[in-house]
Amino acid sequence: MKKGMLSFDEALAQLLAGxxxxxxxxxxxxxAACGRVLAAAQHSALEVPPLDxxxxxxxxxxxxxVPAAGVVLPVSQRIPAGSVGTPLRxxxxxxxxxxxxxxxxxxxxxxxxxxxxxxxxxxxxVAINHVPREGENIRRAGEDIRRGAEILAAGTRLxxxxxxxxxSVGLACLPVFRRLRVGVFFTGxxxxxxxxxxxxxxxxxxxxxxxxxxxxxxxxxxxxxxxxPDRLDATRAVLREAAxxxxxxxxxxxxxxGEEDHVKPAVEAEGELSxxxxxxxxxxxxxxxxxxxxxxxxxxxxxxxxxxxxxxxFVMLVRPFILRAQGAARTAPRGLMMRAxxxxxxxxxxxxxxxxxxxxxGGLEIFPNQSAAVLTSTAWADGLIDNPAGQAIRRGxxxxxxxxxxxxx
Numbered sequence: 001m002k003k004g005m006l007s008f009d010e011a012l013a014q015l016l017a018g019x020x021x022x023x024x025x026x027x028x029x030x031x032a033a034c035g036r037v038l039a040a041a042q043h044s045a046l047e048v049p050p051l052d053x054x055x056x057x058x059x060x061x062x063x064x065x066v067p068a069a070g071v072v073l074p075v076s077q078r079i080p081a082g083s084v085g086t087p088l089r090x091x092x093x094x095x096x097x098x099x100x101x102x103x104x105x106x107x108x109x110x111x112x113x114x115x116x117x118x119x120x121x122x123x124x125x126v127a128i129n130h131v132p133r134e135g136e137n138i139r140r141a142g143e144d145i146r147r148g149a150e151i152l153a154a155g156t157r158l159x160x161x162x163x164x165x166x167x168s169v170g171l172a173c174l175p176v177f178r179r180l181r182v183g184v185f186f187t188g189x190x191x192x193x194x195x196x197x198x199x200x201x202x203x204x205x206x207x208x209x210x211x212x213x214x215x216x217x218x219x220x221x222x223x224x225x226x227x228x229p230d231r232l233d234a235t236r237a238v239l240r241e242a243a244x245x246x247x248x249x250x251x252x253x254x255x256x257x258g259e260e261d262h263v264k265p266a267v268e269a270e271g272e273l274s275x276x277x278x279x280x281x282x283x284x285x286x287x288x289x290x291x292x293x294x295x296x297x298x299x300x301x302x303x304x305x306x307x308x309x310x311x312x313x314f315v316m317l318v319r320p321f322i323l324r325a326q327g328a329a330r331t332a333p334r335g336l337m338m339r340a341x342x343x344x345x346x347x348x349x350x351x352x353x354x355x356x357x358x359x360x361x362g363g364l365e366i367f368p369n370q371s372a373a374v375l376t377s378t379a380w381a382d383g384l385i386d387n388p389a390g391q392a393i394r395r396g397x398x399x400x401x402x403x404x405x406x407x408x409x
Contacts, residue, residue, distance in 0.1 A: 005279040008351050015288060015317055019324040022177035029173055030166050033158050035219040036176035037327045042152040044169040047142035051101040056137045059115050059126050060094040060106035066128050075124040079103065093126050108132035145169060155329025177327040182215050183242030183249045185225040187263055206375060207252040207310050214314050217408050218322050235266035243291040243298040247325060253305030263302055271297060279350040282309040282372035306372040312353050315407040333406035335386060337398045339363040344393035351389045355381035356401060364401055
């Protein structure tokens with residue numbers, strides 16, 4: 001690592017330390033809570049399931065009445081899901097369906113495939129062709145959730161299965177932290193929008209689409225301030241506008257020290273700024289600071305302008321910052337150890353994030369061109385290989401792979 005550069009871990013630690021965790025809480029309908037961060041632990045006021053119930057369509061019996069396979073019993077009642085039967089009379093069976101409460105007196109359910117139904121109306125009988133064990137095909141009350149148990153911890157970023165879990169114990173609303181408000185803008189007189197004429201020397205503003213999409217996937221309220229002219233006064237004005245009512249400002253480009261790079265002096269004039277060089281590839285330059293003064297100051301993160309550098313630094317560094325600011329308990333993505341189906345003989349002295357995907361053989365292959373300007377690689381890939389600085393990779397080695405499913409949500 002070159003002198004004066006921060007390691008990835010050092011930069012991430014400083015970002016997380018600078019995040020102001022959310023404090024404003026709102027109640028939302030459980031059905032609309034996916035992607036939100038739970039502000040308080042949730043407990044169950046009931047047992048799930050509330051009663052012993054059948055795990056199969058079949059016949060509820062008392063095992064003492066089935067000493068051997070082939071016993072024929074009269075069918076004394078029918079219990080569909082949503083109904084409660086009467087106590088089972090000895091020497092009879094109850095026709096029962098999946099999820100229906102098991103009647104008192106029954107201690108097993110024999111699946112219908114092991115039974116032979118006979119007769120109609122009040123003369124129905126069933127041949128039980130299987131000797132059941134105690135509790136067979138019975139789901140016990142409280143088997144899933146006990147009354148008073150914590151079902152969701154504070155800081156949980158709610159997924160569909162977790163809102164379903166909340167609904168299963170009757171929670172119609174959940175307390176969540178409010179959405180993070182993020183202002184974005186993009187600097188560069190060379191930038192034009194898709195649909196506009198493309199003058200010679202100009203480029204389409206792909207970062208606007210990528211960064212907005214990433215922020216929206218994280219559940220942020222995004223205020224897009226568009227493209228800002230390469231002038232110091234214009235940059236200062238948009239910074240003040242972006243800081244008003246937003247928690248975070250995210251930009252791409254303009255944080256270097258060139259004559260047309262006005263973001264750095266503008267942020268320094270309107271607040272405070274640290275400009276870092278991080279020992280990662282792609283990425284390297286990152287700016288972090290605040291715009292405004294006091295408690296109402298907005299955090300500022302300036303990303304590199306190269307599209308892949310902007311993407312990688314966002315998912316690996318900005319995403320954890322946003323999650324921490326949203327109140328999420330877990331900010332680090334989970335990685336998998338997977339087999340490399342390629343050779344990487346000339347590693348960079350910086351920590352590398354290689355665009356890779358899972359090949360037909362189940363191992364990882366990398367995009368041939370790992371340049372920071374090749375946005376194609378991010379659309380082609382399934383995730384990033386987190387390769388330590390200076391580490392060569394040989395075909396068959398195990399490498400740490402972070403799938404995009406861990407980085408884009």
